[in-house]
Amino acid sequence: MPWAAEALRAALIPFILTTGGLLLVLLLALAVQRGVRGVVWRLAGRRRRRCQPLVDAWIAPGADAAALDDLVRFCGGRRRSGAADLLLAPLRSVRGELVDRAREALTRLGLRDRWLADLGDRRWWRRAQAATALGLMAERSAAGALVTRLEDMYDEVRAAAVDALGRIGDPATLPALVASLADPRQQRVRVVATLRAFGPAAAEEIIRRCLAYPADRVAVAEVLGHVGSAAGLEALTGWIEADEAAVRAAAFRAIGDIGPDERAYYFALRALGDPDPDVRAMAARVIGRSGRADAASYLAPRLGDVWLVAAHAAAALKQLGEAGRRQLATAASSDGPGAELARQMMWELGG
Amino acid sequence: MTAARLTAALQAWEVVILFYFVALNSIYLLYCGIALVRLIEHRRRWTPRRLEAVLRSPATPGISVIAPAYNEEATIRESVRSLLLLHYPQFEVLVVNDGSKDRTLAELTAAFGLIPAPAGYAQPLETQPVRGVYRSLANPDLVVIDKVNGGKADAINAGINAARHPLVCVIDADSLLEDNALTRAVLPFIEDPSTLASGGIIRIANGCTVESGRVVRVGLPRSWLARFQVVEYLRAFLAGRVAQSAMNGLLIISGAFGLFRREPVVETGGFLHGTVGEDMEIVTRLHRHAREAGRPYRITFQPDPVCWTEVPEKMRVLRTQRNRWQRGTLQVLDHHRAMIGRPRYGVVGMVTMPYYVVFEAAGPVIELSGYLLTAAAIAVGVLDWRFAELLFLAAVLYGALISLAAVLLEEVSFRRYPRLRDLLLLASIGVIENFGYRQLTTWWRMRGVIDFFLNRRGWGAMPRKGFARV
Numbered sequence: 001m002p003w004a005a006e007a008l009r010a011a012l013i014p015f016i017l018t019t020g021g022l023l024l025v026l027l028l029a030l031a032v033q034r035g036v037r038g039v040v041w042r043l044a045g046r047r048r049r050r051c052q053p054l055v056d057a058w059i060a061p062g063a064d065a066a067a068l069d070d071l072v073r074f075c076g077g078r079r080r081s082g083a084a085d086l087l088l089a090p091l092r093s094v095r096g097e098l099v100d101r102a103r104e105a106l107t108r109l110g111l112r113d114r115w116l117a118d119l120g121d122r123r124w125w126r127r128a129q130a131a132t133a134l135g136l137m138a139e140r141s142a143a144g145a146l147v148t149r150l151e152d153m154y155d156e157v158r159a160a161a162v163d164a165l166g167r168i169g170d171p172a173t174l175p176a177l178v179a180s181l182a183d184p185r186q187q188r189v190r191v192v193a194t195l196r197a198f199g200p201a202a203a204e205e206i207i208r209r210c211l212a213y214p215a216d217r218v219a220v221a222e223v224l225g226h227v228g229s230a231a232g233l234e235a236l237t238g239w240i241e242a243d244e245a246a247v248r249a250a251a252f253r254a255i256g257d258i259g260p261d262e263r264a265y266y267f268a269l270r271a272l273g274d275p276d277p278d279v280r281a282m283a284a285r286v287i288g289r290s291g292r293a294d295a296a297s298y299l300a301p302r303l304g305d306v307w308l309v310a311a312h313a314a315a316a317l318k319q320l321g322e323a324g325r326r327q328l329a330t331a332a333s334s335d336g337p338g339a340e341l342a343r344q345m346m347w348e349l350g351g
Numbered sequence: 352m353t354a355a356r357l358t359a360a361l362q363a364w365e366v367v368i369l370f371y372f373v374a375l376n377s378i379y380l381l382y383c384g385i386a387l388v389r390l391i392e393h394r395r396r397w398t399p400r401r402l403e404a405v406l407r408s409p410a411t412p413g414i415s416v417i418a419p420a421y422n423e424e425a426t427i428r429e430s431v432r433s434l435l436l437l438h439y440p441q442f443e444v445l446v447v448n449d450g451s452k453d454r455t456l457a458e459l460t461a462a463f464g465l466i467p468a469p470a471g472y473a474q475p476l477e478t479q480p481v482r483g484v485y486r487s488l489a490n491p492d493l494v495v496i497d498k499v500n501g502g503k504a505d506a507i508n509a510g511i512n513a514a515r516h517p518l519v520c521v522i523d524a525d526s527l528l529e530d531n532a533l534t535r536a537v538l539p540f541i542e543d544p545s546t547l548a549s550g551g552i553i554r555i556a557n558g559c560t561v562e563s564g565r566v567v568r569v570g571l572p573r574s575w576l577a578r579f580q581v582v583e584y585l586r587a588f589l590a591g592r593v594a595q596s597a598m599n600g601l602l603i604i605s606g607a608f609g610l611f612r613r614e615p616v617v618e619t620g621g622f623l624h625g626t627v628g629e630d631m632e633i634v635t636r637l638h639r640h641a642r643e644a645g646r647p648y649r650i651t652f653q654p655d656p657v658c659w660t661e662v663p664e665k666m667r668v669l670r671t672q673r674n675r676w677q678r679g680t681l682q683v684l685d686h687h688r689a690m691i692g693r694p695r696y697g698v699v700g701m702v703t704m705p706y707y708v709v710f711e712a713a714g715p716v717i718e719l720s721g722y723l724l725t726a727a728a729i730a731v732g733v734l735d736w737r738f739a740e741l742l743f744l745a746a747v748l749y750g751a752l753i754s755l756a757a758v759l760l761e762e763v764s765f766r767r768y769p770r771l772r773d774l775l776l777l778a779s780i781g782v783i784e785n786f787g788y789r790q791l792t793t794w795w796r797m798r799g800v801i802d803f804f805l806n807r808r809g810w811g812a813m814p815r816k817g818f819a820r821v
Binding site: 008009012013015016019020022023026027029030031033034092125128155156184187188189190192193196226228257307308311340343344347348 | 365366369395403405407408409410411468469470472473486541542544738741742744745748749751752755756758759762771774775778
């Protein structure tokens with residue numbers, strides 16, 4: 001291959017020159033960008049420092065309209081992004097009047113309209129930032145646009161829209177949020193957190209949807225457990241007698257998360273004899289959550305069940321006070337996995 | 352006639368070496384380009400505000416952190432203390448003392464007030480016998496498992512058996528996780544429920560100031576050997592793994608910090624015993640099982656959950672480590688050779704594994720033969736000095752370009768090195784490493800290849816200084 005060798009030889013010098021040149025450019029870029037970044041950072045800091053007293057004056061209790069006029073006059077134009085940072089920062093952890101004041105200021109600064117427009121921007125990060133900001137300022141007029149962003153092609157925009165809808169708390173958006181639970185592209189963790197923020201209303205909407213799509217019962221039961229509202233107990237108790245073991249287990253799991261009522265407790269006692277081990281295990285968990293001492297004698301035989309059921313029964317007995325402890329102590333003196341679990345629980349109880 | 356043939360053969364080999372060198376560096380340059388796009392995109396996502404949402408949600412999965420420890424008395428207190436301070440809603444720390452011969456267990460007992468506890472949990476994976484389970488009354492989330500020595504994979508499996516949570520995070524007991532490492536590492540599992548595993552970035556703690564198990568000031572190591580490794584790690588993680596992850600072709604999640612869904616790991620039989628590349632092996636096996644089952648899945652690399660680790664500053668220790676890595680790579684490629692070049696295994700079978708065969712497994716052989724044959728060609732007059740010099744200069748410049756690109760990736764993404772001086776030093780290391788260090792590591796890797804074919808096993812010791820003195 002002498003021709004190939006020759007070609008390589010010929011290409012070597014231009015290659016060295018190009019690579020060397022590129023190397024120098026990158027080195028220069030590395031050094032220069034540090035300087036530029038520092039200047040930009042300092043300028044932004046200065047702008048924020050200047051706006052800070054005006055923002056503080058406006059969000060202070062009892063501030064008058066003049067404070068807002070001053071804020072808008074001084075922090076408008078190029079300074080408004082700095083003002084936006086200052087106004088939005090406290091909204092991450094507080095609600096109430098402060099949100100109203102921040103919203104008023106942001107609207108006067110023209111940021112509300114810009115963010116509403118940004119929800120349709122072609123750059124996904126602008127859409128995500130706009131959704132987050134509108135959520136923080138609890139801008140109700142954005143709810144409709146945010147619902148459409150639940151279908152955005154970018155995960156981060158969808159997630160920001162979910163968070164924002166939770167902050168706005170408009171019940172009219174609940175059906176869309178609940179429907180997004182069935183969307184595998186959504187970040188379930190964040191949808192659940194948002195639904196929790198709606199409280200019992202979310203549970204009711206979830207159940208309503210489930211009546212239309214009964215196949216979703218397992219997933220819905222899980223979400224109801226996470227939402228943690230007693231409003232879901234009625235539906236969950238109804239699913240305890242479903243034909244599918246997965247639905248029965250999911251219903252007990254969710255009841256265990258929420259905490260059982262009297263009816264669910266008795267269903268759980270009965271389910272200790274269910275043919276499916278997952279159901280038995282989850283039923284044991286529900287009984288543990290009930291804290292009722294009279295259940296200890298029903299749980300003790302389950303220590304001899306398959307490991308999963310035995311583990312839940314042992315953990316449940318631990319929660320039943322003195323009656324549970326007595327059963328564990330008896331089981332701990334024998335052999336086998338159940339006894340090992342009982343010893344574990346006794347140890348955890350400090351006995 | 353014979354001289355003419357020799358000349359032709361040397362020239363042909365010259366072309367092969369050149370092609371290899373251009374291909375390797377060009378692939379890395381391509382990786383840098385892909386990584387740049389991904390890292391910029393990554394920075395725009397998951398701000399602290401969004402991490403809070405993950406921390407608050409009841410649906411965020413719990414994590415069992417498994418730290419296998421073998422003769423780690425110097426660093427174990429600091430490491431476990433750092434683990435217990437992690438910022439995550441639901442987690443436990445399982446330290447598995449794998450039959451240490453030093454005072455690892457005694458150190459743990461003294462530092463955390465351990466007392467014996469029963470071992471009431473299912474054990475789906477077979478391991479060496481567990482001698483005892485210990486818990487700390489002061490830290491209920493700490494469990495220490497003392498077992499008969501069985502190697503790192505065995506220790507991890509013992510930890511997986513005892514894990515209570517659906518995700519297991521495997522780390523080296525001598526490493527330090529950053530506060531929010533778990534919160535960030537869990538994100539792929541939240542974004543995409545088909546995620547099977549996720550790895551975080553490993554950064555070098557030598558030269559950094561560590562206080563109470565936390566890196567409080569980032570700096571470069573004083574040792575040149577460690578400095579070379581800083582650049583190597585930046586190249587490997589910020590360029591290589593980010594790009595491979597983008598293609599869903601990631602083959603390695605570092606044993607120092609990886610998050611796995613427990614169920615598929617148990618289903619596939621846990622970490623493999625008797626290999627020194629158990630971290631690469633489990634990832635390859637997860638790919639294989641998911642592909643064979645036709646299940647959609649993802650195995651990802653997250654560039655921002657940080658695990659700090661101490662790297663060798665002594666030649667002898669580094670040599671052992673590189674030898675082991677090379678043997679590990681070869682073992683895994685050999686074990687899963689049926690996947691190589693098979694379209695059934697997608698990107699992994701068609702792209703990543705062939706890349707590992709050519710550039711990682713055969714790399715030292717080709718590179719070393721390149722050095723030797725170039726010398727031979729000069730000696731017999733086939734290659735003139737001037738051309739050899741230009742060739743070397745081109746190799747150095749191209750290599751330096753890749754290193755500088757990796758440093759730039761660090762700068763546009765995470766900017767962990769606050770001083771410009773450090774950055775420039777890192778950039779210069781990209782040039783300096785070509786004069787000795789690269790050849791040395793190539794030789795050590797070559798020894799790894801030889802040891803693999805001679806069936807030599809074992810990990811070799813890696814003594815630690817301890818972070819407190821870093």
